[in-house]
Amino acid sequence: MSDFNERAKNWDVESKIERGNAIAKSIKTNIKLNKNMNVLDFGCGTGLLIFPLIEKVGAIHGIDLSPNMLDILKEKGKNYKNLTTELTGIFEITSTFDLIMSSMVMHHIENITKLAKKLYDSLNPHGMIAIADLMKEDGSFHNSLDGVYALGFSNEFLEKIFKEAGFKEIKVVKNIFIMEKNDKKYPLFLLVGKK
Numbered sequence: 001m002s003d004f005n006e007r008a009k010n011w012d013v014e015s016k017i018e019r020g021n022a023i024a025k026s027i028k029t030n031i032k033l034n035k036n037m038n039v040l041d042f043g044c045g046t047g048l049l050i051f052p053l054i055e056k057v058g059a060i061h062g063i064d065l066s067p068n069m070l071d072i073l074k075e076k077g078k079n080y081k082n083l084t085t086e087l088t089g090i091f092e093i094t095s096t097f098d099l100i101m102s103s104m105v106m107h108h109i110e111n112i113t114k115l116a117k118k119l120y121d122s123l124n125p126h127g128m129i130a131i132a133d134l135m136k137e138d139g140s141f142h143n144s145l146d147g148v149y150a151l152g153f154s155n156e157f158l159e160k161i162f163k164e165a166g167f168k169e170i171k172v173v174k175n176i177f178i179m180e181k182n183d184k185k186y187p188l189f190l191l192v193g194k195k
């Protein structure tokens with residue numbers, strides 16, 4: 001993940017801020033948020049998904065494997081008492097949450113079956129997941145495929161894996177944001193599911 005560490009200082013560009021805002025909007029549309037919710041954002045980066053939602057929930061814990069990403073998040077979020085951060089990976093967390101969200105992280109995780117089970121186990125009863133990532137793409141999205149384990153995801157794949165992990169009320173909302181790069185369009189989905 002050293003690549004993300006190097007990219008952290010240039011991460012907060014307009015297109016990524018817009019992406020975070022669009023994912024947050026879709027989360028608000030599809031999940032009823034409230035001030036009692038304890039939320040985990042895994043692979044939170046500089047917090048582009050955290051800041052549009054932090055005033056709608058009780059607390060957000062941002063975890064990431066990149067110290068530089070977390071340093072930027074901590075500086076940006078220093079006035080929020082309900083924001084905590086931790087330098088750790090998703091498979092290492094031991095607490096449980098009411099909502100687990102993430103943006104553009106899942107394609108960097110090698111074993112999605114293991115991830116789905118870990119997310120299920122890390123939720124409180126009736127907890128929700130909200131995972132945004134790329135819909136199936138042709139491999140042209142990344143300049144290098146080092147650390148990329150999936151060229152986007154299909155509905156069928158997500159529904160099967162997350163259902164097998166125990167999730168109910170699974171929904172894949174398509175086209176929540178369209179990223180544009182080198183004259184190509186890369187649509188994102190939001191996967192929602194309930195424990």
Ligand SMILES: C[S@@+](CC[C@H](N)C(=O)[O-])C[C@H]1O[C@@H](n2cnc3c(N)ncnc32)[C@H](O)[C@@H]1O
Nearest residue numbers: 004043044045048064065066089090103104105
């Ligand atoms: C494409 S960036 C997305 C950052 C942020 N979510 C956003 O949308 O701006 C992926 C982030 O996931 C982090 N990451 C990758 N694998 C992870 C894991 N297993 N656990 C926690 N974070 C991870 C990386 O360090 C990186 O900051």
